[in-house]
Amino acid sequence: MAGGWALALLGLLALACQHGPDASAKPPRPKWMPPEGACPRGAQLQMERLGLKTGDRIPVIVDSIQDHPGPARYNYSFVIALPQGAGEAKLPGARIGGRLFVTKHRVFGRYDRIFTPESGATSVPFCGVLLDSRWDRDGEGLIAYPSPMKGFSVVQDNTGIILVVDRYP
Secondary structure, three states, X not given: OHHHHHHHHHHHHHHHHHOOXXXXXXXXXXXXXXXXXXXXXXXXXXHHHOOOOOOOEEEEEOOHHHOOOOOEEEXXXXXXXXXXXXXXXXXXXXXXXEEEEEOOOEEEEEEEEEEOHHHOOOOEEEEEEEEOOOOOOOXXXXXXXXXXXXXXXXXXXXXXXXXXXXOEO
């Protein structure tokens, strides 16, 4: 009889192992993050043409309108980022266009076009996301604070990093 219980227990353990949580399943995506998405058509080709590859980091002023030292206030809007330092050296005269997504505690950026000096007023496809260069290593945008103005968030300063990606995470 003891052997029967042991066999039954082994059978239950085998069933539990088969129906346990899927180790390859990702944790649920937080509701405050923008949805995953594909890059614009032709972005990879244009980025290669500009000498950019997935994983490159471009230091930027997040919004050219707020090109001043100190805190910045962002809302859900289209922005033009200004490459700085090494980014300016790699993309001289370029401007990077994209959209900011704002929550009470994060500012996300999805950049989808580059305006280059040779393109004039037109742009070429691009694919990049906004990272915080100081402390945010998780790829979830700039750490922000609620603003007294509805729909806005405040960040400590107006700089960030645009990470070149092959898909919006």
